Amino acid sequence: xxxxxxxxxxxxxxxxxxxxxxxxxxxxxxxxxxxxxxxxxxxxxxxxxxxxxxxxxxxxxxxxxxxxxxxxxxxxxxxxxxxxxxxxxxxxxxxxxxxxxxxxxxxxxxxxxxxxxxxxxxxxxxxxxxxxxxxxxxxxxxxxxxxxxxxxxxxxxxxxxxxxxxxxxxxxxxxxxxxxxxxxxxxxxxxxxxxxxxxxxxxxxxxxxxxxxxxxxxxxxxxxxxxxxxxxxxxxxxxxxxxxxxxxxxxxxxxxxxxxxxxxxxxxxxxxxxxxxxxxxxxxxxxxxxxxxxxxxxxxxxxxxxxxxxxxxxxxxxxxxxxxxxxxxxxxxxxxxxxxxxxxxxxxxxxxxxxxxxx
Amino acid sequence: xxxxxxxxxxxxxxxxxxxxxxxxxxxxxxxxxxxxxxxxxxxxxxxxxxxxxxxxxxxxxxxxxxxxxxxxxxxxxxxxxxxxxxxxxxxxxxxxxxxxxxxxxxxxxxxxxxxxxxxxxxxxxxxxxxxxxxxxxxxxxxxxxxxxxxxxxxxxxxxxxxxxxxxxxxxxxxxxxxxxxxxxxxxxxxxxxxxxxxxxxxxxxxxxxxxxxxxxxxxxxxxxxxxxxxxxxxxxxxxxxxxxxxxxxxxxxxxxxxxxxxxxxxxxxxxxxxxxxxxxxxxxxxxxxxx
Amino acid sequence: xxxxxxxxxxxxxxxxxxxxxxxxxxxxxxxxxxxxxxxxxxxxxxxxxxxxxxxxxxxxxxxxxxxxxxxxxxxxxxxxxxxxxxxxxxxxxxxxxxxxxxxxxxxxxxxxxxxxxxxxxxxxxxxxxxxxxxxxxxxxxxxxxxxxxxxxxxxxxxxxxxxxxxxxxxxxxxxxxxxxxxxxxxxxxxxxxxxxxxxxxxxxxxxxxxxxxxxxxxxxxxxxxxxxxxxxxxxxxxxxxxxxxxxxxxxxxxxxxxxxxxxxxxxxxxxxxxxxxxxxxxxxxxxxxxxxxxxxxx
Numbered sequence: 001x002x003x004x005x006x007x008x009x010x011x012x013x014x015x016x017x018x019x020x021x022x023x024x025x026x027x028x029x030x031x032x033x034x035x036x037x038x039x040x041x042x043x044x045x046x047x048x049x050x051x052x053x054x055x056x057x058x059x060x061x062x063x064x065x066x067x068x069x070x071x072x073x074x075x076x077x078x079x080x081x082x083x084x085x086x087x088x089x090x091x092x093x094x095x096x097x098x099x100x101x102x103x104x105x106x107x108x109x110x111x112x113x114x115x116x117x118x119x120x121x122x123x124x125x126x127x128x129x130x131x132x133x134x135x136x137x138x139x140x141x142x143x144x145x146x147x148x149x150x151x152x153x154x155x156x157x158x159x160x161x162x163x164x165x166x167x168x169x170x171x172x173x174x175x176x177x178x179x180x181x182x183x184x185x186x187x188x189x190x191x192x193x194x195x196x197x198x199x200x201x202x203x204x205x206x207x208x209x210x211x212x213x214x215x216x217x218x219x220x221x222x223x224x225x226x227x228x229x230x231x232x233x234x235x236x237x238x239x240x241x242x243x244x245x246x247x248x249x250x251x252x253x254x255x256x257x258x259x260x261x262x263x264x265x266x267x268x269x270x271x272x273x274x275x276x277x278x279x280x281x282x283x284x285x286x287x288x289x290x291x292x293x294x295x296x297x298x299x300x301x302x303x304x305x306x307x308x309x310x311x312x313x314x315x316x317x318x319x320x321x322x323x324x325x326x327x328x329x330x331x332x333x334x335x336x337x338x339x340x341x342x343x344x345x346x347x348x349x350x351x352x353x354x355x356x357x358x359x
Numbered sequence: 360x361x362x363x364x365x366x367x368x369x370x371x372x373x374x375x376x377x378x379x380x381x382x383x384x385x386x387x388x389x390x391x392x393x394x395x396x397x398x399x400x401x402x403x404x405x406x407x408x409x410x411x412x413x414x415x416x417x418x419x420x421x422x423x424x425x426x427x428x429x430x431x432x433x434x435x436x437x438x439x440x441x442x443x444x445x446x447x448x449x450x451x452x453x454x455x456x457x458x459x460x461x462x463x464x465x466x467x468x469x470x471x472x473x474x475x476x477x478x479x480x481x482x483x484x485x486x487x488x489x490x491x492x493x494x495x496x497x498x499x500x501x502x503x504x505x506x507x508x509x510x511x512x513x514x515x516x517x518x519x520x521x522x523x524x525x526x527x528x529x530x531x532x533x534x535x536x537x538x539x540x541x542x543x544x545x546x547x548x549x550x551x552x553x554x555x556x557x558x559x560x561x562x563x564x565x566x567x568x569x570x571x572x573x574x575x576x577x578x579x580x581x582x583x584x585x586x587x588x589x590x591x592x593x594x595x596x597x598x599x600x601x602x603x604x605x606x607x608x609x610x611x612x613x614x615x616x617x618x619x620x621x622x623x624x625x626x627x628x629x630x631x632x633x634x635x636x637x638x639x640x641x642x643x644x645x646x647x648x649x650x
Numbered sequence: 651x652x653x654x655x656x657x658x659x660x661x662x663x664x665x666x667x668x669x670x671x672x673x674x675x676x677x678x679x680x681x682x683x684x685x686x687x688x689x690x691x692x693x694x695x696x697x698x699x700x701x702x703x704x705x706x707x708x709x710x711x712x713x714x715x716x717x718x719x720x721x722x723x724x725x726x727x728x729x730x731x732x733x734x735x736x737x738x739x740x741x742x743x744x745x746x747x748x749x750x751x752x753x754x755x756x757x758x759x760x761x762x763x764x765x766x767x768x769x770x771x772x773x774x775x776x777x778x779x780x781x782x783x784x785x786x787x788x789x790x791x792x793x794x795x796x797x798x799x800x801x802x803x804x805x806x807x808x809x810x811x812x813x814x815x816x817x818x819x820x821x822x823x824x825x826x827x828x829x830x831x832x833x834x835x836x837x838x839x840x841x842x843x844x845x846x847x848x849x850x851x852x853x854x855x856x857x858x859x860x861x862x863x864x865x866x867x868x869x870x871x872x873x874x875x876x877x878x879x880x881x882x883x884x885x886x887x888x889x890x891x892x893x894x895x896x897x898x899x900x901x902x903x904x905x906x907x908x909x910x911x912x913x914x915x916x917x918x919x920x921x922x923x924x925x926x927x928x929x930x931x932x933x934x935x936x937x938x939x940x941x942x943x944x945x946x947x948x
Contacts, residue, residue: 077454079395123637129450130393133458134588135636141585142629149622264462271455300466307463314455315444524785531771531782537733538769543757543786543831 039181043174051177055245057289058180059238062187063266064273064281066234069191071267072276073203074227077129079263080136083120083143084113084232086257088239089249090153096163097153106179106240113236117229125221137260144258148251158250161243180241187234192278194230199223207276264303268310274320283322362618363496369607369614371498374506375571376606378564379587381516381599382557388597389533389553392446392453396460398583400558403464404430404565405574406472419570427562434558435551442554443547461584468576505567509603512560517599519556529553582625589632682745684709684866685730685761685835690739692722692729699725701890702739707835707883712857712867714881716874718910721887723870724766727839730868731763732756743835758786760834766843766870768824770812776823777808783827790832791863797826800856818849825853829860836860838869842876854880874906888912 043051063085070076091112092105100108124135148156164172194200202223205213214220239257243249250256265288273284288306295302313320319327383397394400407429408422417425445456520526532539532549539546568574568583586609594605609628616627685707692700700722707713715723728734730741732753740749748756757763770779780794798805801822807815812823821841828836842850850873857880861867871877877884878898886894886909894901894909 071451075451077451079454079458123633127636130387130391130454131592133395133454134393134585138585138589138629138632141581142626142633145626145629149626261462264458267455267458268462300469303466304463304470307459307466311441311456311459311463314452314459315441315448318448318452524781527774527778527782528785530773530778534771534773535769537753538765538771539782540733540753541731541757541763541765542783542827543754543762544782545752545754 036181036185040178043177048170048173051173052245053289053293055173055177055180055241056292057285058177058184059241059245060265060269060288061281061285062180062184062234062238062241063262064269064285065184065187065191065278066231066238067263067266068270068275068278068281069194069227069234070231072270072280073195073200073207074224075129075207076224076228077133078136078228078231079133079260079267080138080140081231081235081266082258082260082262083136083140084117084235085239085242085262086140086144086147086251087116088113088236089243089257090147090239091236092240092243093153093159093161093249096161097159099163102161102163102240102244103175103179106183106237106244109240110233110237113239114229114233117232118225120232121225121228125225140258140260144251144256147258154249154251156251158248158252158256160248161246164244164247176241176245179244183237183241187237188278188282190230190234195278199226203227261303264307268306270320271310272306272313272320274322274324274326276319277322277326279326280320280322284320287321362615365614365618366611367496367498368502369610369612371502371506371610372613373590373603373605373607373610374502374509375564375567376586376590376609377509377603378505378512378560378567379583380590380594380602380606381513382560382564383584383587384591384596384599384602385516385553385557385560387591389529390442390446390550391450392442393457394442394557395454395457395584396464397561397587398578398581398585399461399464399468400430401561401565401568401583402468402574402576402578404562405569406468407562408566408569409574423563423566426566427559430562431555431559434561435555437558438551438554439547443550465576472576501570505571508563508567509606512563513599513603516556516560520599525549525552586628589628593632593635683707684744685868686742687726687730688740688742690726690729690741691737692725692734692739693737694725699890700729700736703887703890703892705885705895707866707868709834709866710861710864712861712869712880712882714877714884715868715870715887716872716877716884716906716910717887717893719872720889722890723887724839726887727763727837727868727870731761731837754786757831757833758788760788760832761837762828762831762833762835763837764821764824764828764839764841766839768817768820770820770823770827772811772813774812775809776804776812776815779812779823779827780830784830787830788832788834792829792832794826794830797829800829800859801826816849817845818853821845821849821853822856825856829865833865835866835868838867838871840870840872842871842873847873850876874910878906886910 042054046054063081067078067081070078070081088109091109092102095105095108096102120139123139124132127135147153153159167175195203202213202219205216206220206223242257251258255261269284269288270281271284272287273282274280287309291306292302295305317324379398379401383394386392386394386397404426408426411417411422411425412419441456441460442453445453518526520530528539528544528549529552531542532544532546536546539549564583565574568578572578586606590602590605590609592605593608594601594603608631612631613624613628616630617624619627683706685705687703687705690700690703691698703722703726705713715726717723725734729736732748732751732755736749740747742748743756743759743761748759748761751759771782774782777794780797784794798808803819804822804826807819812820815823825838825841841853845853854876857867869877869881878901881898883897884895884901885892886906888909889912893912894905
């Protein structure tokens with residue numbers, strides 16, 4: 001994918017080339033496709049127990065990508081994403097109670113969460129970083145309290161998810177897994193496309209220097225709102241998947257869908273994996289899953305360890321696991337930047353030049 | 360009349376909320392730090408109090424100064440080590456670190472103390488004891504005592520900030536760190552002192568809370584942090600007495616909400632908070648606009 | 651010891667305007683230099699702000715740094731105060747190397763700065779500002795009361811917030827805040843900035859009393875005439891280099907202009923006779939026989 005940019009620097013009558021990455025994107029694209037296909041085939045050769053774990057991982061992966069989009073690209077540290085996560089679950093539950101199949105409910109969850117995000121954004125839009133964080137926490141608590149008042153959806157105790165009974169458990173697990181996989185792929189793919197678009201450029205500009213961006217006419221507020229809504233939609237979809245996986249929706253702050261622990265998990269995964277990169281949340285989720293599985297018998301220890309590691313990373317290795325790798329080897333699986341090629345330069349020459357420079 | 364009693368109760372609860380809030384306000388005013396672990400630290404203090412009383416059997420009131428001193432020392436150490444490192448790396452890092460701290464504390468408490476709630480017994484008689492004004496109004500001693508305690512703490516803080524050398528230094532460093540350095544002040548030490556004071560007030564708040572309701576690992580964020588923050592915002596940032604005003608408004612709003620429908624108690628408080636956030640984010644007493 | 655030995659070149663020592671008898675006060679301290687800067691190189695990020703600056707200040711001197719905007723004068727002062735880290739070079743105070751010392755430690759040791767733009771504490775009153783200045787004060791003659799004697803108008807306004815005060819008043823408060831710490835070296839950064847000339851003169855009128863108490867002054871000043879009026883020694887900076895060093899007595903207007911703006915060969919002056927050695931620290935008494943050749947203004 002190259003875009004030729006004809007500039008006034010018409011040296012040698014050749015124009016400057018602007019590409020998206022140093023190496024051919026096609027290879028990464030094929031690689032990603034292979035990975036997705038492999039993942040897709042999981043339920044055929046892996047037992048339901050493992051599939052269940054994978055579903056959990058995919059949920060956290062989706063959440064992490066959203067949190068990364070918010071904090072790493074838009075500078076919005078939200079400690080209240082559990083609001084949209086929980087709402088997504090309820091947006092699957094309520095239609096299911098009226099006969100809509102939960103699989104379709106996933107779409108409703110995403111859209112519904114996105115819609116709710118609009119007035120909520122209006123409430124917190126003007127707040128500075130620290131205020132914003134707590135305000136989102138307050139909002140999440142309010143959302144939970146409001147929903148707990150509604151007894152028709154189970155009030156404070158929650159409600160089982162109708163519409164999926166009678167399905168063969170193995171098939172259900174497989175379907176759930178595929179739904180989770182599709183949601184995660186769409187989420188990451190969506191983030192990737194978003195960042196490659198005009199909005200992505202806007203976000204990078206804001207991230208680098210907000211004042212300069214503003215004075216250049218960049219619509220900072222609009223871009224941030226867009227990100228907030230998109231992230232809400234993603235979290236909502238993930239919440240819908242959880243509802244299907246657990247076959248029930250339980251509110252509440254300890255272990256329920258509105259628990260801040262979800263935010264803790266997604267935030268820590270992003271920090272450890274590498275904030276501000278698309279690959280980071282993937283890596284972070286893997287770390288999280290490993291920790292969770294190994295420390296499972298010790299109750300809440302995995303969160304404690306995760307928290308400690310996250311703090312350590314935030315203080316001493318800010319760019320996270322992927323960020324450090326990226327710095328060293330300059331790999332980007334998801335290229336969202338631009339590379340400028342001088343006229344007549346080709347990839348081979350560039351590589352040689354880089355090698356010469358670094359030796 | 361039930362309403363009047365409820366409102367009075369709410370007013371007195373405002374004192375407890377002010378105790379929650381003043382440490383948060385101090386840290387934010389001086390260091391521009393939003394400490395997401397604030398509420399959990401109050402719970403930690405409460406648990407320490409429980410532990411001390413259980414082990415040494417000192418009277419409840421004695422446990423307060425002990426816990427305060429312990430927490431103040433903890434505050435200084437934490438500030439000089441973890442928080443200072445986080446602050447120097449930016450607001451995002453500070454939020455992440457304090458959030459991480461909050462999660463670690465909550466889950467840690469859950470591990471060691473299980474999710475059961477504990478209380479700081481002040482003797483059943485004291486908890487329920489009350490006196491009456493006229494024939495309709497009853498005021499319980501405990502909330503009144505806590506309210507008075509809150510006023511005393513706020514007075515003490517105000518005296519300290521306006522009269523003492525380190526109170527001045529804290530204000531100076533908050534105004535202009537470099538200029539304070541040129542007057543010989545090591546701002547890291549001054550920040551440490553501010554943190555120690557903030558943690559000390561948090562300790563008092565935690566014990567007071569333990570006396571009023573029971574402690575459990577999750578109330579750190581569920582109630583304390585959010586109520587403290589709400590009090591600060593409603594009352595106005597940077598104003599010590601504003602946190603009392605904010606606490607009172609919050610308490611009264613909750614009481615009124617609770618009278619209408621017992622489930623609406625916390626919601627009413629948050630509703631007021633959100634209202635203030637939208638209409639006047641700088642709160643009820645602050646003069647400047649929030650940037 | 652009023653050694654007014656006739657320097658080679660035959661020019662009599664000319665006391666700076668407004669100062670008492672030129673010879674007496676230079677006795678303070680005695681011995682070696684109070685503040686020495688060797689070959690200081692300071693960067694602001696990528697930008698090289700100072701390229702190998704050196705200076706020596708003896709007790710009792712009024713050493714002025716002049717130069718245009720961006721020349722590096724304030725950077726030099728801030729580095730001496732400890733607010734900037736030099737890339738290379740050293741700073742020694744009273745014979746001890748302080749290059750790595752934290753700013754607050756330097757302040758308590760006796761190097762106190764009155765920063766550019768006053769930088770008073772806006773939420774504190776006038777008296778509280780002074781009290782903060784005295785928080786870690788050394789022993790010495792300056793107290794808040796004595797500052798009130800120096801600036802009598804402060805007595806009635808001591809409880810006022812300083813934000814409402816005029817620029818000149820704020821500058822006085824800033825100076826008072828530094829004095830209360832009882833410094834040995836007082837760093838004055840752009841006192842005249844934003845102030846009317848009349849006010850500036852009034853402020854500089856307090857300098858003699860400061861010097862009388864044994865304080866040495868190193869100041870940065872954009873107003874060249876003002877600097878020449880009060881200085882015993884001066885150095886001109888241009889884009890991070892030293893373009894002129896000497897005393898006000900023998901620098902001509904043309905030389906200063908050339909050094910200030912960086913004109914070419916006019917800044918180069920022959921040295922009529924070599925600079926005499928100065929083992930007993932009498933240099934502050936003797937006049938420099940000539941000018942040191944200017945470094946090329948980049």
